[in-house]
Amino acid sequence: MTFDKDVKYLESHEWARKDGDVIVCGISDYAQDSLGDIVFVELPEVGQTLKKGEAFGVVESVKAASDVYMPVSGEIVEINGVLEETPETVNEDPFGDGWLIKIKPSEPSEYDGLMSADDYKTYTEGLED
């Protein structure tokens, strides 16, 4: 299991990374592994504005559909079009080519409040049954 140190995490298993003045967002390795094979990803329209904690899309695995939530408030400036044809990219490279959206944050300070990799790892360990 990989816990990328260069990103911050949400309890709902998304990650967020600062890239210049945008925030890139995806789902964690832990999340893709729990979901299993991903067969469809539904993403928002570019230009849509959403608040932190709002659902911006759905990641569907063989087993189930899971909502994915905004790590920070802001405008969707780019979506990962690759996922339409190859949703399995999220399984293969969750922190890289499997990213979901890029956000132009309206409240940049919200990013600082997200979990560190170490805190997220501890959090996921608490979820094991």
Place this chain on the structure above:
Amino acid sequence: METPLKHTPLRAWHVEHGAKMVPFAGWEMPIQYAGGALQEHRLVRTSAGIFDISHMGQLELRGSDAPAFLDYLVTSSMSTLEEGNSRYGVICDTDGGVLDDLFVYRLPDKWWIVVNAANTESDYQWFRRHAAEYEVEIVNVSDGTAMFAVQGPAAIEIMDDVSGGRISAIPRFGAADCSIVGVHCLVGRTGYTGEDGVELFLSTAEARIVWEAILDSEVARRADLSPIGLAARDSLRFEPGFPLYGHEISREVTPVEARLTWACDFDSNFIGRDAILARKEAGPAQRLCTFTLTERGVPRQDCEVFADSDGRKIGTVVTGMFAPSAEVYAGNAFVEPAYSKVGAEFEVDIRGKRKAAVVVKRPLYKPAYK
């Protein structure tokens, strides 16, 4: 209080081999192993996979009235079944509602009936209730019986390798006793995947020895034979159009709605026959169809189906998924008969979004042995 989940004799093996275990029909079962359900599905279509399906129920029937008894309880004629052969059938209530579907094997000394895990006890009680008027004895042997399936284009060669070449001589739907590493097994050339292969029945005490012997055989290693979980079992059965209890069949439908009248022998006076014939005559209000989405999305059980013209609700999805071999987002739905014909268009509501769908020819995947 919750009833504890039952375990198959291979539970420890599954956990040791990276299975994700989930509750299913009162059992703790592997839903998938480390490689994932899609990989497992493709392996069965291209080579071979092995399934622990010991949750399935088995009933043993003996007695001089057994053929007549089965003809009364099961929709398809079992009295015409030849020794060493097997046949699919459905059991219905007097109103035609489906209680379960099953496979019956006619063996030299008994009849071997395989039923769904969730219905094993209720089926057994149903059989027992009707047995009083017949010279028959019915025993539920599920607890002591393990059941595996080995399925895929390489399955027969693998099974020949572990049985001294006995399996390839068994015809499709045939059944025979075999010895695998010295363990007595009943082997049927049957399955639930659309591929050639076998289903094996043996004592739970020896299940692990046989399971490991099959996986360790030289031919199996060459074929990359691997364990397959319930998720891939579902997609493998969906593509060739096999029904699953609680989805395509249930107490709420008759074989007419479920397109299973081919499994009904109306010359025989089985329970539910008159109600099914009447339903057939009158025309059902709903009928099963297979559809594919013409835009991306994953339909799921219980999604509502709407007519695209006037937005009226016309049915409900009972199975939905990404079909790995057909490479389409597809499902089965019960819809008004006018919308169940090939080429009919409707919309499926997936979490509040309407997705366009078209009814397609069944099955999505033609069984390899046909």
